Amino acid sequence: xxxxxxxxxxxxxxxxxxxxxxxxxxxxxxxxxxxxxxxxxxxxxxxxxxxxxxxxxxxxxxxxxxxxxxxxxxxxxxxxxxxxxxxxxxxxxxxxxxxxxxxxxxxxxxxxxxxxx
Amino acid sequence: xxxxxxxxxxxxxxxxxxxxxxxxxxxxxxxxxxxxxxxxxxxxxxxxxxxxxxxxxxxxxxxxxxxxxxxxxxxxxxxxxxxxxxxxxxxxxxxxxxxxxxxxxxxxxxxxx
Numbered sequence: 001x002x003x004x005x006x007x008x009x010x011x012x013x014x015x016x017x018x019x020x021x022x023x024x025x026x027x028x029x030x031x032x033x034x035x036x037x038x039x040x041x042x043x044x045x046x047x048x049x050x051x052x053x054x055x056x057x058x059x060x061x062x063x064x065x066x067x068x069x070x071x072x073x074x075x076x077x078x079x080x081x082x083x084x085x086x087x088x089x090x091x092x093x094x095x096x097x098x099x100x101x102x103x104x105x106x107x108x109x110x111x112x113x114x115x116x117x
Numbered sequence: 118x119x120x121x122x123x124x125x126x127x128x129x130x131x132x133x134x135x136x137x138x139x140x141x142x143x144x145x146x147x148x149x150x151x152x153x154x155x156x157x158x159x160x161x162x163x164x165x166x167x168x169x170x171x172x173x174x175x176x177x178x179x180x181x182x183x184x185x186x187x188x189x190x191x192x193x194x195x196x197x198x199x200x201x202x203x204x205x206x207x208x209x210x211x212x213x214x215x216x217x218x219x220x221x222x223x224x225x226x227x228x229x230x
Binding site for chain 2: 001004006042043044046091093095100103104105106107108109110111113
């Protein structure tokens with residue numbers, strides 16, 4: 001399956017600063033990438049769908065001006081948490097969807113843990 | 118509409134005993150079904166997937182799952198648990214085009230020595 005990396009793996013920042021998280025598809029050109037957020041002991045919640053060369057599609061309740069997504073190439077999508085606050089502390093995971101026969105399978109990055117102080 | 122229910126939030130087994138993690142789904146379409154495993158502070162790793170081929174699906178690390186349309190279930194099993202199996206497991210349903218993916222709430226598997 002597709003290999004997905006994320007950088008950084010963890011980050012600690014002060015409240016009010018912005019944090020950029022990179023998601024790279026290492027062996028697959030992904031026109032679409034997905035960004036998820038996972039709070040402790042909870043399931044993954046889809047935040048947005050990142051589309052190469054066009055605007056991201058955000059899920060209901062996710063502020064597009066706070067979570068800026070840039071999908072500048074077929075192998076890189078970035079998520080920038082602007083003016084981060086403690087409530088933004090979470091585990092952020094990206095994924096790519098790769099065709100597999102008649103269906104598609106999602107492959108996930110290792111995640112980025114964000115702690116906002 | 119699609120939904121997925123993992124019937125147990127927490128399962129505890131002894132090492133060497135069978136594992137059963139239950140998942141029920143609902144879907145208006147022929148779904149694709151997946152099981153992923155997540156170890157602490159890690160991303161999700163694909164265990165296995167069902168995509169309308171054989172109903173008994175074998176995955177990695179000795180796991181398998183059986184798609185039962187009549188019961189709308191896709192339970193995950195393993196004959197003998199290993200300590201390294203302790204993790205969070207997610208059942209996922211997706212429409213055939215992969216445009217909509219729904220995650221279960223997760224089941225935490227604990228394996229006792």
